[in-house]
Amino acid sequence: MIEVEHLSKYYGERLAVSDLHFQVQAGEIIGFLGPNGAGKSTTLRMIAGFLPPSAGRIRIDGIDILEHPAEAKRRIGYMPEAVPLYPEMRVREYLRFRAELKGVPRSKIASRIEESLHMAGAAEVANRIIGQLSKGTRQRVGLADALVADPPVLILDEPTAGLDPNQIREVRRVIRSLYGKKTVILSTHILPEVEASSTRILIIHRGRLVCEGPPDRIRSMALRPAFLLLSRASHSQILSALEGLPGLPKVHARGEREGELCRYEIEFEESKHSPEELGELIFKHIAKAGLSLSELRIRTSLEDVFSALTTSEPVEEGGKSPLPPSQA
Amino acid sequence: MKAAWIIAKREILSFFLSPLAYVVLTAWTLWQGATYAIFCYYVAGSPVGSGVENDPLAMLFGQTTLFYIPLLVFVPLITMRLLAEETRQGTLETLLTAPVTSVQVVMGKYLAALVFWLSLWVPTLMYVWLTSRFGDLDAGRLLASYLGILGVGAYYMSLGLLMSALARAPMSAAILTFLALASLFALGIVQFLPVSEAALEVVRYVSVWQHMQNFSSGVVDSRYLVYDLSLSVFGLFGAVQVLEARRTHP
Numbered sequence: 001m002i003e004v005e006h007l008s009k010y011y012g013e014r015l016a017v018s019d020l021h022f023q024v025q026a027g028e029i030i031g032f033l034g035p036n037g038a039g040k041s042t043t044l045r046m047i048a049g050f051l052p053p054s055a056g057r058i059r060i061d062g063i064d065i066l067e068h069p070a071e072a073k074r075r076i077g078y079m080p081e082a083v084p085l086y087p088e089m090r091v092r093e094y095l096r097f098r099a100e101l102k103g104v105p106r107s108k109i110a111s112r113i114e115e116s117l118h119m120a121g122a123a124e125v126a127n128r129i130i131g132q133l134s135k136g137t138r139q140r141v142g143l144a145d146a147l148v149a150d151p152p153v154l155i156l157d158e159p160t161a162g163l164d165p166n167q168i169r170e171v172r173r174v175i176r177s178l179y180g181k182k183t184v185i186l187s188t189h190i191l192p193e194v195e196a197s198s199t200r201i202l203i204i205h206r207g208r209l210v211c212e213g214p215p216d217r218i219r220s221m222a223l224r225p226a227f228l229l230l231s232r233a234s235h236s237q238i239l240s241a242l243e244g245l246p247g248l249p250k251v252h253a254r255g256e257r258e259g260e261l262c263r264y265e266i267e268f269e270e271s272k273h274s275p276e277e278l279g280e281l282i283f284k285h286i287a288k289a290g291l292s293l294s295e296l297r298i299r300t301s302l303e304d305v306f307s308a309l310t311t312s313e314p315v316e317e318g319g320k321s322p323l324p325p326s327q328a
Numbered sequence: 329m330k331a332a333w334i335i336a337k338r339e340i341l342s343f344f345l346s347p348l349a350y351v352v353l354t355a356w357t358l359w360q361g362a363t364y365a366i367f368c369y370y371v372a373g374s375p376v377g378s379g380v381e382n383d384p385l386a387m388l389f390g391q392t393t394l395f396y397i398p399l400l401v402f403v404p405l406i407t408m409r410l411l412a413e414e415t416r417q418g419t420l421e422t423l424l425t426a427p428v429t430s431v432q433v434v435m436g437k438y439l440a441a442l443v444f445w446l447s448l449w450v451p452t453l454m455y456v457w458l459t460s461r462f463g464d465l466d467a468g469r470l471l472a473s474y475l476g477i478l479g480v481g482a483y484y485m486s487l488g489l490l491m492s493a494l495a496r497a498p499m500s501a502a503i504l505t506f507l508a509l510a511s512l513f514a515l516g517i518v519q520f521l522p523v524s525e526a527a528l529e530v531v532r533y534v535s536v537w538q539h540m541q542n543f544s545s546g547v548v549d550s551r552y553l554v555y556d557l558s559l560s561v562f563g564l565f566g567a568v569q570v571l572e573a574r575r576t577h578p
Contacts, residue, residue, distance in 0.1 A: 048425045051575060073427040080425075084418030086338070088345045100334045101426045145422070 001026040001153060001183040002047065007056035009042050009207075016042045018207040020056070026152070027180045031194025031201040031215070032187035039207035040187040041081050044157045047185065048078040060153055074103060077146030081157040081187075083138050087131030091122065091141055094130060095148050102149035112148055119177075120144035121170055136167040143174065154178065156186040160193060172197045191218075227282060229264040230295035238264055241289035245281055246273060261294055331428045335436025339410065340443050349444075352405050356398070357451045363394045364455045371463075380545045383466060385459050388452070389473035390540025396513055399484070404505035406444040407488025410437045411567070412501040415574070430571040434489065434564055441485035449477055469546035476543025479556035480536060484509065486563030493570040512536060 002024040009017040017039040024030050034040050045051040047058055049065045049072060058065045058072075065072040086094060095113045104112050117123045120143040125133060130141065139159065146154055159175065160168045175197045178184055188194055194201050195215045203210045203218070211218070231238060245268075268278060275298050286293045343349050367384035380386040389395065411433075414420040423433060459465050488505045495501035516535035519528055532538045539552045 045421070050421050050425050070427040070429065073425060076425070078422070078425045080418065080421045082418050084420075084422055086342060086419060087417070088342050089338075093341075097334065097338045098422075098426070101331060101423075101428060103427060 001028075001061055002185065003057075003059040003062075004043075004047065005057045005059075007043065007046060007058065008054050009039070009046060009051065010054045016207050017046070017053075020204070020207075020209055022202060022209065022212065024183055024185065026183050028200055029175065029179055029184040029186070029198045031198030032185055032204065033189070033191065033194050033201055033218075034187075034204040034210075035189055038189075038204045040189075040204060041157055042207075043204070044078075044155050044185065044187055045080075048076055048080075048155050049073050050078075050080075074149075075151050076153045076155060077149065077151040078155045079142045079146040079157060079159060081161065083142035085130045085138060085141060085145075088129070090127055090129055091117070091133075091144075092126045094141070095144060098145050099148045102151075104149050112150060116144040116147040119147055119174060121174065136163045139163060139167070139171070143171070152183060154182050154184045154186075156184065158188055159186055160188065160190075168193075226268065226298070227266045227279065228295070228297050229266055229282070229286075229293070230261050231264065231286070232260050232262075232292035232294070233286075235262075235264070237289070237291055238286070241285050241291055242266065242282065245278075245285060329432075329435070331432040332436035332439060335423075335428070335433060336439035336443070339437060339440035343406075343409070343440065343444060346409075348405065348409075352402060353447065353451075356402050356448055359398050360388070360452060360455075364388050364458075366394075380469075383459075383469065384463075385455060385465075386469055386473065386544045386546075388455065388544075389477065390537075390544035393537075395540060395544075396516075396536060400506060400509050400513060402448065403484050403488055403509060404491075404502035406448070407441055407485060407492055407505055408495075408498040408502035410441060410489050410492040410501075411571070412492045412495045412498045415495075416497050420574070424571075424575065430568050433571060434493075434567045437492075437567075438485060438489055438564060441489055442481065445481040445485050449474070466546065469544070472546045472548050473540075473544045475548060476540050476552070479543075479553050480539060483556050483559035483563065486560040486567075490563040490566045490570070493567040493574075 004020055004022050007017055007020040008015065020039075020043060032040050032044070042051065046053045047060075047065070049069050052066065060072040060075050063072045063075070089097070092113060095116065096109060099109045099112055114123075117126050120140045122137065122140040122144050125137055125141070128137075130138065133141065139162070143156070143159065146156065156175070160171050163171065172193075175184060175186065179199070186194070186197070195218075198215055200212065201215055201218045202212045229238070233241070266282065273281070279296060279298060283293065283296060286296075364384060367387040370387070371382055371384050374382060376382070380391055411420070414423060424430070456465065456470060487508050488501075491504035491508060492498070492501040495504055512534065513536060515531055516537035518531045519535060519538070523531070533551065533555060539555075542549050542552065
């Protein structure tokens with residue numbers, strides 16, 4: 001449904017998006033994940049036909065967005081990150097304008113407006129003036145706008161940014177309800193956000209595709225437990241102490257001696273235990289072997305990418321917060 | 329053209345929902361009313377005749393600088409928001425990701441601007457009625473005046489639209505439009521300076537003074553209409569180019 005081929009974008013000298021290459025099948029919900037400034041919005045703006053790419057091609061439903069922009073845009077409902085709206089208009093007036101502009105047949109406009117208002121959960125504000133709406137409600141009006149022409153493709157840039165947890169849950173519910181009916185690309189910088197609603201996740205960092213896959217795979221990669229350990233003990237002592245831990249721990253000595261201490265990295269394969277539980281187990285094993293332990297903390301393997309992603313955002317719906325256990 | 333009309337409709341709605349529209353229209357109508365009253369007093373005290381100096385409407389529509397100077401202020405006020413407001417509030421992005429072209433956007437905005445321009449002149453029909461009621465109305469002169477106003481409006485709106493495309497905020501658009509119109513207006517002063525005949529010819533051609541003096545005295549000079557049209561096309565073409573460039577460098 002969406003084909004992105006070797007897409008690049010320069011802002012002057014700065015490379016914002018570098019050789020992005022991916023495809024989205026009809027009915028998929030793609031989570032576009034990356035820290036702020038990774039090039040998410042730039043990519044989405046190119047797919048939506050607002051910014052021309054510096055190199056590469058984009059096809060929507062087989063139609064090249066540069067060659068036939070109007071035809072391609074007719075298939076897209078796009079919600080920009082800032083959700084720009086006309087403050088002086090009423091919600092219903094605005095949606096009527098958007099529906100007319102997007103070429104919805106006159107006879108269907110009224111019913112499309114009602115349906116999109118309903119889907120986006122904005123029905124109760126239909127007669128309000130946009131300028132008086134809260135951030136969350138504006139977000140829903142933006143979503144209704146994206147839905148109003150019933151396009152096969154939806155591009156939602158940070159659809160839950162700035163919303164409170166209840167509103168976030170509501171927007172996720174709407175997005176999940178689109179599964180199988182629409183092709184959706186949504187961007188976010190929060191991992192649990194895409195986990196909750198996407199069928200596939202693309203991780204973008206500094207304009208490049210870092211990895212992609214279904215949410216559970218990304219989660220296991222991101223949250224595959226690993227620990228940093230600072231101890232007086234030798235490598236072999238640590239190894240034998242950790243023998244019998246579930247998930248076959250691998251221990252690397254980083255070779256960084258800090259005075260008498262040595263820094264070890266302990267990695268686990270897939271494990272049924274939570275990082276917190278594994279941390280406690282390591283602590284118990286080391287203590288039982290009578291070895292010294294100066295520091296023990298969790299490290300996630302995609303740490304560089306995810307340090308920006310998984311912090312300080314509300315985590316819910318089964319999301320686990322990888323808080324480091326405070327043992328020493 | 330349908331998309332342009334949809335865009336124009338929204339722009340007109342937004343304009344007339346804003347307090348700005350009523351401030352501008354009220355101030356403008358007060359100004360026009362005051363000048364019309366002054367001209368009526370002047371004509372009442374003059375010897376009887378049928379020339380432009382005996383026609384308060386002709387005087388109102390371009391015989392004196394009281395016609396041009398307020399326009400330098402009012403035109404920027406009605407054109408400043410056209411595209412600059414969309415850029416400022418970010419709605420340009422939603423507008424241009426709808427299945428419309430930059431040409432359609434510019435034409436829609438231009439159409440709306442022409443409606444704003446005409447709304448400035450609708451109240452003058454009141455003075456036409458008053459003049460016909462209490463004096464002699466020269467229909468030909470009047471039609472020529474309105475034609476001239478339409479011509480001047482066509483390129484004033486187009487230049488205002490171009491400046492509104494260039495600026496990222498309405499206030500800067502207003503200042504740019506004022507500078508552009510004031511420069512064109514100032515060219516008219518050159519015709520009072522000792523310059524060569526050729527220069528004089530050019531200056532008369534581009535000067536809004538000469539333009540409206542001719543039309544308001546009933547002289548329809550098609551060269552001015554060609555000038556109006558070319559400048560309008562230039563402004564619209566420029567606005568489309570700026571809009572396209574704006575997408576490349578948001």
